[in-house]
Amino acid sequence: MRFVLKTNYDQDVKVFLHNGQRFWYGLLALAVLLAPLVLDRFYLGEFAYLYIWAIAGVGLMLLVGYTGLVSLGHAAFLAIGAYAHAWLLTQGVPFVLSVPLATAFCAIIGYIVGLPALRMTGIYLAIATLAFERIAAWVIEHWESVTGGHFGMRVPDPMVFGMSLDGPVPFYYLCLGILGLSLFAALNLLRSPTGRAFIAVRDSEVSAQSMGINLARTKCTAFALSAAFTGLAGTLFSHRIGYLAPDAFTVQTSIQLLLMVVVGGLGSLQGVVYGAIFLGLLPQAIAIGRDVLPQWIGEIPGLEPGIFGAILVVFLIFEPLGIHGRWVKVRLWFDQFPLYRRATYKRQRSYLRTERVR
Amino acid sequence: MPVNESRGFGKPRMIPRVFACGTRRAHTTLEILQLLIIGISQGCVYGLIALGFVLIYKATEMVNFAQGDMMMLGAFIAFSLIEAFDWLFAFVPVLAGLPGASFAFAFLGTLFVMAAFGVVLERAVLRPMIGEPPFAVLMLTIGLGFVLRAVAGAIWGNQPRALDSPFAGGTFDLGGLIVGYENVAIVVGTALLCGVLYLFFRFTRIGVAMQAASQNQLAAFYVGIPVKRVFALVWAISAAIAAAAGILVAPVNLIDPLMGFIGIKAFAAAIVGGFGSLPGAIVGGLLIGIAEPFVALHLPPGLSEVSAFVILLAMLVVRPQGIFPSLQQKKV
Numbered sequence: 001m002r003f004v005l006k007t008n009y010d011q012d013v014k015v016f017l018h019n020g021q022r023f024w025y026g027l028l029a030l031a032v033l034l035a036p037l038v039l040d041r042f043y044l045g046e047f048a049y050l051y052i053w054a055i056a057g058v059g060l061m062l063l064v065g066y067t068g069l070v071s072l073g074h075a076a077f078l079a080i081g082a083y084a085h086a087w088l089l090t091q092g093v094p095f096v097l098s099v100p101l102a103t104a105f106c107a108i109i110g111y112i113v114g115l116p117a118l119r120m121t122g123i124y125l126a127i128a129t130l131a132f133e134r135i136a137a138w139v140i141e142h143w144e145s146v147t148g149g150h151f152g153m154r155v156p157d158p159m160v161f162g163m164s165l166d167g168p169v170p171f172y173y174l175c176l177g178i179l180g181l182s183l184f185a186a187l188n189l190l191r192s193p194t195g196r197a198f199i200a201v202r203d204s205e206v207s208a209q210s211m212g213i214n215l216a217r218t219k220c221t222a223f224a225l226s227a228a229f230t231g232l233a234g235t236l237f238s239h240r241i242g243y244l245a246p247d248a249f250t251v252q253t254s255i256q257l258l259l260m261v262v263v264g265g266l267g268s269l270q271g272v273v274y275g276a277i278f279l280g281l282l283p284q285a286i287a288i289g290r291d292v293l294p295q296w297i298g299e300i301p302g303l304e305p306g307i308f309g310a311i312l313v314v315f316l317i318f319e320p321l322g323i324h325g326r327w328v329k330v331r332l333w334f335d336q337f338p339l340y341r342r343a344t345y346k347r348q349r350s351y352l353r354t355e356r357v358r
Numbered sequence: 359m360p361v362n363e364s365r366g367f368g369k370p371r372m373i374p375r376v377f378a379c380g381t382r383r384a385h386t387t388l389e390i391l392q393l394l395i396i397g398i399s400q401g402c403v404y405g406l407i408a409l410g411f412v413l414i415y416k417a418t419e420m421v422n423f424a425q426g427d428m429m430m431l432g433a434f435i436a437f438s439l440i441e442a443f444d445w446l447f448a449f450v451p452v453l454a455g456l457p458g459a460s461f462a463f464a465f466l467g468t469l470f471v472m473a474a475f476g477v478v479l480e481r482a483v484l485r486p487m488i489g490e491p492p493f494a495v496l497m498l499t500i501g502l503g504f505v506l507r508a509v510a511g512a513i514w515g516n517q518p519r520a521l522d523s524p525f526a527g528g529t530f531d532l533g534g535l536i537v538g539y540e541n542v543a544i545v546v547g548t549a550l551l552c553g554v555l556y557l558f559f560r561f562t563r564i565g566v567a568m569q570a571a572s573q574n575q576l577a578a579f580y581v582g583i584p585v586k587r588v589f590a591l592v593w594a595i596s597a598a599i600a601a602a603a604g605i606l607v608a609p610v611n612l613i614d615p616l617m618g619f620i621g622i623k624a625f626a627a628a629i630v631g632g633f634g635s636l637p638g639a640i641v642g643g644l645l646i647g648i649a650e651p652f653v654a655l656h657l658p659p660g661l662s663e664v665s666a667f668v669i670l671l672a673m674l675v676v677r678p679q680g681i682f683p684s685l686q687q688k689k690v
Binding site for chain 2: 064068070116119120123124126127128130131132134135138141142251255258259262303305306307308309310311312313316317320
């Protein structure tokens, strides 16, 4: 078991708490950087896809996991990011400029969506964001001069300073780089007063307010930042699918994003990555399962979302802290080997807390 | 924009269809009444599903996102029961010729089956979640909805089916006003259900106990109300209501595993009405249901699909507590 002797307040907010973490994360970074040397095209593409999901997940995690606001409408931000980026590219805006512009646009939309969200909590917010998602989808379907409506629109190849990033290896590094930056940005954000304010708002609005946190501004900031990260993922997503159509972004996409952060583990950035890996691997696993199992099972309509749903239910009942939470528990069990207490992570239930009396 | 023009079907300049569908035409009272009737019957369906949402929310503070899917399941069970009873009644001389006999039996049977299903669901899946944050329960029921859809798809397949209902097809003609039997059935069914529920909550012992549990779980538990059993019963009732809504709506839209998606609109209805208010659920449902056909006729195509959400957002901005508020600010 490792004890970190703290001799300085700065140690509390360090990115890496001790050398062990530095070593393992360094190793991981080396592994993903060298991955194109060993992996073939298909797996590079899948990994890039997984990184895109993780970027979107960072956004949703900031909102759901750290600020405690539930959004069922993040597919809309993904779509807005993708469409704004593609539209800017067709207008001749260079890639390097288009990505930040689309991201900023998403942030502005997110801020605007956040404004009415100030008056809502819990399910009200969830359903309001869902309504926003449906309306955004409607706009995308019908604003044909910009989005191409049902015909969709082709996304131009990503070009950076005259160099195409369309190949699997450059695209892999592009996604990896942006994911790394996003994670680092989120990590820094969460160490800053803004991020701390998010967590305070999540844990108790009343106490956060009484400590001088501006609830309205904090929530709007959370929404804007969350939308920005998800929109950033959307810009990459548009290159990944190459051809944008409205049916790429549905309620189900939002729910998959939520599933990702819940299964990964709410309230941890590692959870985002675990969730993305899970979400990336599951369709492959289902595809393999289809080959193995009798044919009638494979032909069930809606099998894949059904399995997603079942996994979500199982996780929420048995491991609400997600994959990351399970890993933390396992590690603690080994750390304290004969002395681990089951009650360490016992869930706190609140029978009196009600949404009706706020 | 060279990119856009290089591809064949780049930018079809659509004529704005906004004004193409006769907004300039004056409407007769008859047409308005006709739309109203369609709207009211659709609104009753939203209201019934919303009623299920509200019941569960009021009693258990849980939000059941799978309510629409429970409606779908109810409709499918009714479909199978009608087939079963049709087969069975062929052997019973008295019932064989009776029109709607198997429908009536199947209706009651479905209510019981779904009530039992609600109890099982509550016991197996939802009870471990009592006391958990509302978000977790929300996610859980969303997951549940996906599972129910997959299960229904596995059992009944994906193609839409028509329920053999005695209300299907027939119409009244009231001086030019065409009223379908199914619309009347929906409205009357909703009214009856609401009446029964009102009497139940107002005058029966368990109904009052439910009200108590809905106001304060812990206090109700202290005064000896079996809160867990009450929760199970609430789930049973709301599953049965969902099933009734499914059977009533089946003649209007066909039944298929995705029909539960109208549950999202019903959810909007529940919030518009003030989440946690039973009359509010019906009123909200009616509001959204009535808005839809009018929007479909007067505003751009496709907008009627999202009109429920527009109303919802407007409501949340203007009056977030809904038409009949049940929220209150805590006094510190």
